[in-house]
Amino acid sequence: MSRPLIVDGFALGIWLSNQRQRQRSLGRPTRLGHHLTALDAWWNPPWPVTWQRMWWACRYHLTGLPDGLEWWAAAPNGEHAASWLREQGARRPLLQPRQQSLVDELLSLVGEVPVWQPRISDAAWRTLSAVLPAPSHTGGRPRSERQILEAIVHIACTTQAWTRLPLALGPFQACRRRFLRWRNDGTLQLICRAILPEQDTIWQQQLAAYIDLSA
Structure with a gap:
């Protein structure tokens, strides 16, 4: 979740970031953390949040945004997402097992690892x-x-x-x-x-x- 995200005047992005930092400093999930995990299993992943944000962007480019949602400011475009997925497929053995499962989920939507294609005719x-x-x-x-x-x-x-x-x-x-x-x-x-x-x-x-x- 992006820190600048504001919903109905509430700084949701900053609030989630603070909750994430609190849990990581405690070294264990809080009761609120358990509730948030029930809503989104990857809201506080054991890898960089930027990686998880790119995963969601790639998934939404492949499946379309859910009703009522809009792309956040400076969201990666489809070209960026496809290039990122190609890179993750190439370095899959270096990822954590749970990350590998997430990458496999995206690749199953694509059908195969996207490859670079020339753009200039x-x-x-x-x-x-x-x-x-x-x-x-x-x-x-x-x-x-x-x-x-x-x-x-x-x-x-x-x-x-x-x-x-x-x-x-x-x-x-x-x-x-x-x-x-x-x-x-x-x-x-x-x-x-x-x-x-x-x-x-x-x-x-x-x-x-x-x-x-x-x-």
Whole structure:
């Protein structure tokens, strides 16, 4: 539960956070804690609450929000949730047994572990490859620079940390450096203004929003 959550004027998020801290400091569940656990078995999990919040976000993206509920402020979008689930599936052996069960529950809804898919169409790349500045090295430009742009678009669409970049997209350090360079020299702004096929306009809009946020 997010700390800023307020229901009918009551700071429910802060209240739950305080109850969670109290139980953890006591080292045992209180009577109130037992009642809260009856309502939600994972309100005070033995792992970071941020992990549990992402689990719920992923589940709601897969099943839809229950009637009467709305997404909380800064909730992860569907791209972020899918990327998070892919990461949890890959590191499943490192999770606690009860976490593994929760991940398995989500994977049963998906049917299989979601894999990274390119977002930039071939038609869009033919346009964008002419927009990019001349490479500072020789060899491999079409493949390596397209991969780097895919990495930048992936981070913009999922809003995940660079350290969580899929291995298929290469070292995150190099991709982040290129993002900063292209943002500062205006290349990314040109990419966002380029006329591309309709299927590419979605990631263009998300990239533009991410540039504004990072600035």
